[in-house]
Amino acid sequence: MDSDQFTTCPLCDSCLPLSQLTGHVNFHFWELQHDFDLPTIIQRSPNVDSSPQSLPREQASTVSLSGAKYSRGGETSSENGECKVNDRISCLIVSQTRCEFHKVEAGLMTLFKNCLESEIGNSISILSGYVDHFQCLESEDAGWGCGWRNIQMLSSHVLVQRPEARKALFGGSGFVPDILSLQRWLEIAWEKGFDPLGSAQFNHAIFSSKKWIGTTECAALLRSFGLRARVVDFGPKESQSIPGSSADNAGNETSVHLVKKKDKGGRGYQVLMDFVWNYFLDENSIQFGQKHVVISEKTPLYFQHDGHSRTIVGIQVNHQQKRHLQYNLLILDPAQSTAALERSLRQKVGWEELIKRGMHTLKKPQYQLCYVDPGIASEGEVEKLKTIDSIFLEF
Structure with a gap:
């Protein structure tokens, strides 16, 4: 993996390798299509630390996309109702990414x-x-x-x-x-x-x-x-x-x-x-x-x-x-x-x-x-x- 090329996800501000950007963004589109809950999109402010660790657990920031409301913390509500676990599994099976690692020849x-x-x-x-x-x-x-x-x-x-x-x-x-x-x-x-x-x-x-x-x-x-x-x-x-x-x-x-x-x-x-x-x-x-x-x-x-x-x-x-x-x-x-x-x-x-x-x-x-x-x-x-x-x- 080229560890020198990194970028920021336009949807959730996560920093990740450029090679993983496509799969990561596809994750979000799968979530939207199946009413998944999105990670919080933090509104940046010059005086606010927007790192995930600085947010209190009880804070439930939300973002509205395409008329649907997604909440942090695993609680999801939308016009189509609560998404089902089986739908989440099906989407994850398709969208999960293989971990890249240093493969040792002969093991x-x-x-x-x-x-x-x-x-x-x-x-x-x-x-x-x-x-x-x-x-x-x-x-x-x-x-x-x-x-x-x-x-x-x-x-x-x-x-x-x-x-x-x-x-x-x-x-x-x-x-x-x-x-x-x-x-x-x-x-x-x-x-x-x-x-x-x-x-x-x-x-x-x-x-x-x-x-x-x-x-x-x-x-x-x-x-x-x-x-x-x-x-x-x-x-x-x-x-x-x-x-x-x-x-x-x-x-x-x-x-x-x-x-x-x-x-x-x-x-x-x-x-x-x-x-x-x-x-x-x-x-x-x-x-x-x-x-x-x-x-x-x-x-x-x-x-x-x-x-x-x-x-x-x-x-x-x-x-x-x-x-x-x-x-x-x-x-x-x-x-x-x-x-x-x-x-x-x-x-x-x-x-x-x-x-x-x-x-x-x-x-x-x-x-x-x-x-x-x-x-x-x-x-x-x-x-x-x-x-x-x-x-x-x-x-």
Whole structure:
């Protein structure tokens, strides 16, 4: 993508790459034709900051076009009545835009596996299968887009590794949409009743904004397609009141059986490491192994903490002296350059610093993970998935 050429949408003032202008404007015309709600058009004033972040959530600016009135916040009224969710979905399937990204020849995970296999030492690594890296771009989403990029990375895996999900995800398009399209899909998920509490926190609107998102938004979006997205919280006991977390779900069947209970003398962050290790180690998901690297069919993990989020694509354990085990999370960071990451992996120089994260790097008081269990939910199960509960594991 040519990141040097940018323009402003004449309808909503959004700044976007010139290559995306046609698709973006077509979005607005589809909305008009089907009575969609338009993003607010802000009347500029020399003394008023018109950036989206400066507007209070409760402000409901409106714009009148072609005799129809469109309001901010997901409430739409027009002469033709309230638009239907199915109409919104049909339009979005047609108008959504494929995300442009740096495609790595032979696959990034193949290069990653080659580097791990070349290491000397007594270690075992478990990796997810196919995953594309989506980086934040300085001119587009730097500083706020990491959550969307992790959704794209997780989606890239699901589209390739799970045929049943490929047919359901993003209307069967078969590709990973750009951030604007993902924002529309999340709004549709909210309109269908997924994560009503989270939706209310965003005033039911996210399109064309720079608002940060997290694991619950990822889960709501994926669940709206019938995917069994799960959320796990890690932290001290007093943090059980995290929005979206529920200690009462500790008996839930969703992979909690994989967790080793922390003994009283154990280190707190070992709970998270044990969960990740046992998650990828699930014997039913092991695809094949070569030397000391094993490929798992398990999805990557959306890895959230205060201030940033990344994608865990695997884990490594090194057997040290005196039977001591040293864990390294294997991570793709949307803040990194894909081209630089590819170059480092191909040359097998400096890649460890970009990808490996030991337990000593875990310094935040709370962490969250999101992953996707196999299969597509039944109609009855989908109704239950509308409430985003999480498993809570105490540090």
